[in-house]
Amino acid sequence: MNVLVPGRAFLAAIVTILLLVGVAGAAIPVIRISTDPYSNPTSQHATEVEPDTFAAGSTIVATFQVGRFFDGGSTNIGFSTSTNSGSSWTPGFLPGITKAAGGPYDRASDPSVAYDQRHGVWIISSLAMNGTTPAAVIASRSPDGLTWSNPVIVATGSFPDKNWSVCDNTASSPFYGNCYTEWDENGTGNRIKMNTSTDGGLTWGPSLNTADNATGIGGQPVVKKNGTVVVPIDNAFEGSILYFTSGNGGASWGATKLVASITDHGVAGGMRTGPLPSVEVDKTNRVYVVWQDCRFRTGCSGNDIVMATIKRGVSSVTRIPIDPVTSGMDHFIPGIAVDRTTGRSSAHLGVTYYYYPVSNCGSGCELHVGFISSTDSGATWSAPVELGGPISPTWLASTNQGRMVGDYISGSYSAGKVHSVFALATAPAGGVFDEAMYTSAAGLLGAGVIQAGGDAVVTTKSDHPPLTVPATVH
Secondary structure, eight states, X not given: OOOOOOHHHHXXXXXXXXXXXXXXXXXXXXXXXXXXXXXXXXXXXXXXXXXXXXXXXXXXXXXXXXXXXXXXXXXXXXXXXESXXXXXXXXXXXXXXXXXXXXXXSEEEEEEEEEETTTTEEEEEXXXXXXXXXXXXXXXXXXXXXXXXXXXXXXXXXXXXXEEEEEOOOTTSTXXXXXXXXXXXXXXXXXXXXXXXXXXXXXXXXXBOOTTOOBEEOOOOEEOTTSOEEEEEEETTSSEEEEEEESSTTSOOOOOEEEEEOOOOOOSTTBOOOOOOEEEEOTTOOEEEEEXXXXXXXXXXXXXXXXXXXXXXXXXXXXXXXXXXTSOOEEEEEEEEEOTTOOGGGOOEEEEEEEESSSSOTTOOOEEEEEEEESSTTSEEOOOEEEEEEEOGGGSEEETTEEESOSOOEEEEETTEEEEEEEEEEEEETTEEEEEEEEESSOBOOOOOEXXXXXXXXXXXXXXXXXXSOOOOO
């Protein structure tokens, strides 16, 4: 069943989609905010991949991998910071992690950024690697998002992977100023681990399991205003999305519960991508979870971006109506932004994502970046806009799991607009890549014209074999 939309809005949306599919280059002005400066011959230059962002007031910090290795990790972790709600950006590279920047480790991966309002400190957690082996989850700290300290160790373990950090920034919360880092221990089947800091990331408590000793990958913790931490996460085989919570400041963690099963289409073009969740929370404590899923497409012919919410229980899965289910397009690697000053039926949401205009594109795939937004908690959505493309997957960093823009992307609200950060690329020249971090020049905002809901689930099985070993994506 196609999405239910008013006639004029439907036609306008289709016209927009058709126009965007044929556009070479961004329909929305974008600016480059960083460039890979390294030249070590062991990794791929110039490549920047896998951004995360966080905004606090007018300051937005983005972080990402720089100089991607084929078999895991990168030469260093980069950042780019705006102190004026995205009008200008200052790039840089974290000190003291890898040998390229005066540190002890060979590589770094999986950066995630958080802000601790109580202690006035920005925190970038990342994965430090010895050779191709992850050795530790670490945290770099900054008072302003521009000057960063050498890292401290958050946790070690047996092949740690896929860390993500968040802080409790509600002054009335009993755990105001606590910061939490989730990661998984691949060496023990992707056992989920949580660490807590109460001093602005200077020191971190012990690594704790969930009450059911669950396994998983790609968790993204968020904090409700009452201090409850909610952590949506894929199971270890990327076959379902779970979540677990802590209501005692990270002293212990509950058992996992089901958000939804995952039914996903295998993305063409040799792309590295899986159905990891992207997560945010609004001011009324509703948690939004988005991922790529093909349940609304006949024969699992392509992925939509879908959404479920967690508040008093879990909602049903709805399709974000970027295009009709018969469009033949494929959408993947979503990043959701939520304006935390909004909530209830008027929460402002923005979703950035990659897509192919033709899902079954074989060796001729053309990658694009898109954006869509809602001002009514996802009841209606704006017409989608293009941020970049077309890009040939062969222009992207090559990894042992496919061509890479990142396992996730991100956007954050500042001054009422979404500032998404994403990887774009042009054709390599002289054997050197040109893949870097970009953002929209003026921020993104759109009003709802396309009604969500009314789509029927028509597929219950992915079009590719399930994983037979726990996933690892460092």
